[in-house]
Amino acid sequence: MKILRVKKGEIIQLPNALKHNIIFVKKGLLRMYVVDDKGKEHVYMFAPEGWTLSDFSAIKENRTSNFFIDAIENSLIEIFSKGLGEELPKTTMELTDQTIDLMGRRIATLQDRIIMLLSYTAKERYQQFLLTYPDIVNRVPQKMIATYLGVTPQALSKIRGLK
Amino acid sequence: MKILRVKKGEIIQLPNALKHNIIFVKKGLLRMYVVDDKGKEHVYMFAPEGWTLSDFSAIKENRTSNFFIDAIENSLIEIFSKGLGEELPKTTMELTDQTIDLMGRRIATLQDRIIMLLSYTAKERYQQFLLTYPDIVNRVPQKMIATYLGVTPQALSKIRGLK
DNA sequence: GTTCGACGTTCATCTAGATTAATAAATCTT
DNA sequence: AAGATTTATTAATCTAGATGAACGTCGAAC
Numbered sequence: 001m002k003i004l005r006v007k008k009g010e011i012i013q014l015p016n017a018l019k020h021n022i023i024f025v026k027k028g029l030l031r032m033y034v035v036d037d038k039g040k041e042h043v044y045m046f047a048p049e050g051w052t053l054s055d056f057s058a059i060k061e062n063r064t065s066n067f068f069i070d071a072i073e074n075s076l077i078e079i080f081s082k083g084l085g086e087e088l089p090k091t092t093m094e095l096t097d098q099t100i101d102l103m104g105r106r107i108a109t110l111q112d113r114i115i116m117l118l119s120y121t122a123k124e125r126y127q128q129f130l131l132t133y134p135d136i137v138n139r140v141p142q143k144m145i146a147t148y149l150g151v152t153p154q155a156l157s158k159i160r161g162l163k
Numbered sequence: 164m165k166i167l168r169v170k171k172g173e174i175i176q177l178p179n180a181l182k183h184n185i186i187f188v189k190k191g192l193l194r195m196y197v198v199d200d201k202g203k204e205h206v207y208m209f210a211p212e213g214w215t216l217s218d219f220s221a222i223k224e225n226r227t228s229n230f231f232i233d234a235i236e237n238s239l240i241e242i243f244s245k246g247l248g249e250e251l252p253k254t255t256m257e258l259t260d261q262t263i264d265l266m267g268r269r270i271a272t273l274q275d276r277i278i279m280l281l282s283y284t285a286k287e288r289y290q291q292f293l294l295t296y297p298d299i300v301n302r303v304p305q306k307m308i309a310t311y312l313g314v315t316p317q318a319l320s321k322i323r324g325l326k
Numbered sequence: 327g328t329t330c331g332a333c334g335t336t337c338a339t340c341t342a343g344a345t346t347a348a349t350a351a352a353t354c355t356t
Numbered sequence: 357a358a359g360a361t362t363t364a365t366t367a368a369t370c371t372a373g374a375t376g377a378a379c380g381t382c383g384a385a386c
Contacts, residue, residue: 118280324366
């Protein structure tokens with residue numbers, strides 16, 4: 001485990017990096033995203049203070065990650081090179097309880113996001129985002145929120161214009 | 164905990180049912196889905212033998228579920244009325260390990276699904292589905308696969324027609 | 327302060343997929 | 357097996373949102 005200070009705009013992880021990393025954000029704001037074959041970015045998640053980033057799919061399939069991770073603000077982060085949960089040393093029952101709680105909340109978030117992507121219009125997604133992450137709205141460029149919602153920056157701009 | 168035998172087509176859970184249930188599928192195939200305001204169904208997940216169904220979002224927010232659950236095949240299921248993980252009696256370390264592994268795999272699946280919904284075309288989604296769930300393809304009506312993928316049944320039929 | 331690149335907005339066009347509807351095929355019921 | 361119900365296919369039309377491009381705005385770097 002190492003503590004790192006990263007600057008706004010700095011890339012912390014490139015796809016196919018060697019190690020499966022888990023990143024805990026102590027201060028600042030990170031972004032985890034993919035870039036498709038046409039070069040377009042799709043934000044998987046934002047991680048402000050207290051959040052944890054990791055690529056569960058890569059860990060479970062024991063492969064390298066397809067995700068980029070970069071800093072949206074100057075940040076202070078902790079990087080663990082081991083997998084989450086089962087690869088952690090079995091210390092206290094309290095720790096595994098914490099892990100289960102963390103994972104449960106993550107699943108709840110992903111579940112809500114999937115229902116949103118399946119059944120909401122662009123406008124509804126944005127309104128939901130405002131309610132769910134009021135703090136993040138003012139900390140990230142609008143175009144990143146757009147790709148988090150699964151729409152283009154232009155479409156989001158239009159939606160906001162109408163209000 | 165109770166064991167239940169359910170028939171094909173039978174609805175196991177309606178939205179706003181009283182209790183947060185966790186359902187383990189011993190045999191058969193279930194479906195978990197939402198119905199939007201226009202009456203359209205959106206499949207959140209399929210659960211064949213060995214899979215577990217639960218609404219983490221409802222459990223975490225301590226509210227009733229918005230999901231329907233029904234049986235696609237005659238099935239044998241176990242229903243637990245307690246929450247997953249933290250609400251389970253702390254028995255063995257082995258059990259919590261199992262829980263963490265289960266949740267990790269669920270997160271990996273949801274993560275992959277989100278990337279798919281954000282960045283794949285309808286055709287790419289279907290092709291990916293065929294690779295990931297070859298067994299399920301022949302067990303569920305095509306229209307359900309369509310709404311799992313976030314497209315209309317007509318669009319999926321067209322995609323298959325071209326091939 | 328000026329320059330430059332990133333960001334947001336606006337608009338004109340295009341298109342993947344939705345919608346609607348009609349038909350055909352498969353499945354269930356008795 | 358005949359009818360009824362559900363599911364899949366096909367086709368014509370429509371639309372939310374994508375695409376591409378131009379322009380104004382802002383903050384960072386010099």
